[in-house]
Amino acid sequence: MRLTKSSALTSYFVCSRVYLFVPATLQTVYPRLKRYNRGLTLSLIAMLLTAISLQHAAASPITHKELIDRYNETISKLERSISTAKAHRTALIERMETLGSDLKNVKTASDKTNVKNPSLQNELEQLKLDLAKIEILLQNKKAELTQSQEKAAELPIPGVIADALADTTALEHHRAIALWQYRIHLKKRKIEAITSEKSELLTALNTTSDLNDTIQTSIQKLTDKQQSLIKDRQKLEEKFTFLSADIVRQQDRIERMSNRLTLLKDTPDTSLEFDRHQGSLPDPTEGTLYRRYAEPKAEGLLKWEGILVKAPLGQEIEAIFDGQVVFAGKIQGLGNVAIIDHDKDFMSLYGMAELLVIEEKQTVIAGQVIGTVGESVGNDASALYFEIRHNAETVNPEDWLSMQLISSELTE
Numbered sequence: 473m474r475l476t477k478s479s480a481l482t483s484y485f486v487c488s489r490v491y492l493f494v495p496a497t498l499q500t501v502y503p504r505l506k507r508y509n510r511g512l513t514l515s516l517i518a519m520l521l522t523a524i525s526l527q528h529a530a531a532s533p534i535t536h537k538e539l540i541d542r543y544n545e546t547i548s549k550l551e552r553s554i555s556t557a558k559a560h561r562t563a564l565i566e567r568m569e570t571l572g573s574d575l576k577n578v579k580t581a582s583d584k585t586n587v588k589n590p591s592l593q594n595e596l597e598q599l600k601l602d603l604a605k606i607e608i609l610l611q612n613k614k615a616e617l618t619q620s621q622e623k624a625a626e627l628p629i630p631g632v633i634a635d636a637l638a639d640t641t642a643l644e645h646h647r648a649i650a651l652w653q654y655r656i657h658l659k660k661r662k663i664e665a666i667t668s669e670k671s672e673l674l675t676a677l678n679t680t681s682d683l684n685d686t687i688q689t690s691i692q693k694l695t696d697k698q699q700s701l702i703k704d705r706q707k708l709e710e711k712f713t714f715l716s717a718d719i720v721r722q723q724d725r726i727e728r729m730s731n732r733l734t735l736l737k738d739t740p741d742t743s744l745e746f747d748r749h750q751g752s753l754p755d756p757t758e759g760t761l762y763r764r765y766a767e768p769k770a771e772g773l774l775k776w777e778g779i780l781v782k783a784p785l786g787q788e789i790e791a792i793f794d795g796q797v798v799f800a801g802k803i804q805g806l807g808n809v810a811i812i813d814h815d816k817d818f819m820s821l822y823g824m825a826e827l828l829v830i831e832e833k834q835t836v837i838a839g840q841v842i843g844t845v846g847e848s849v850g851n852d853a854s855a856l857y858f859e860i861r862h863n864a865e866t867v868n869p870e871d872w873l874s875m876q877l878i879s880s881e882l883t884e
Contacts, residue, residue, distance in 0.1 A: 543736065781856045782855045826843070
């Protein structure tokens with residue numbers, strides 16, 4: 473009975489979930505079984521790949537001409553994408569220049585307003601000080617007036633006018649009363665003048681206070697606008713940086729694909745053979761080694777069958793060689809997984825992807841984006857799990873990849 477992909481998948485998922493049906497008593501006796509379930513899942517991938525190999529052997533391989541056409545088509549798309557990105561970047565530059573000019577104008581206005589502000593503040597403080605002095609002076613003058621009125625009231629009142637004219641003392645009293653009345657009149661006039669000056673000061677104080685409030689509001693608005701413009705410019709700068717980096721990545725991808733296309737044209741036979749490129753295959757993503765091939769796991773009872781590369785969440789994953797996608801879906805313990813069948817029973821596996829942008833039976837070329845890096849299953853960091861297999865048996869990916877984008881320094 474021939475093993476098919478469908479039956480292999482069924483066997484795989486049944487075996488990978490065998491722990492779920494282990495009686496509670498056995499789980500108690502073997503508490504470590506659950507801990508090694510993920511390791512068992514990774515080991516069962518060989519069963520899936522064997523079935524895929526058997527089924528895919530009968531599939532019609534892509535022709536040399538079709539592969540060249542695919543590279544030309546992809547390079548053309550990348551060039552158009554770069555052209556669009558550059559136009560967008562130019563628009564961003566123009567927008568940043570406009571924002572820079574707006575920001576400069578706002579800063580100039582803010583500086584002028586801030587120059588006025590201290591002078592106005594000093595004027596306001598001086599008015600308040602003058603008003604306080606006037607208030608004290610006014611109170612003193614009112615007190616003097618009261619004293620004068622009291623003293624005037626204490627003077628003896630002369631008798632009849634005729635008597636007063638004949639009486640020298642009465643005449644002096646009349647003169648004293650007139651003098652005090654004149655003094656009282658002068659003090660009242662002084663108080664009226666001070667009151668008028670106080671009223672003018674109050675008006676000036678209110679006007680200056682209102683102007684100060686207006687300037688403070690203007691300063692706040694200018695500050696808010698300045699901060700808003702700065703945030704907008706920062707966002708544009710981030711977009712510009714991202715676009716520039718993306719353009720560089722696309723240009724590098726075009727260069728690699730162009731080199732690959734040249735090989736396909738110049739050496740059509742050897743360039744199609746996977747094993748001819750050992751040690752020079754492009755890295756599937758950029759990052760740092762977190763787990764190496766054959767490194768012990770699960771307390772030494774199992775070993776890693778591939779490598780785990782720490783990389784930023786959402787970073788692109790690229791196919792390492794031309795081939796056909798034979799599996800694109802979820803696998804327990806590995807999340808989203810893509811498996812690509814290459815020449816001479818070689819396969820590459822890309823696990824823990826955030827998302828996949830390819831489908832089964834789709835032909836892919838070296839450097840083509842097949843998905844993005846996702847969260848590492850069982851770890852806090854985002855990472856890519858990567859395998860290379862020959863006849864369903866794992867081989868050390870470090871022996872096959874160029875390892876130019878993957879740092880060999882292990883991190884814990």
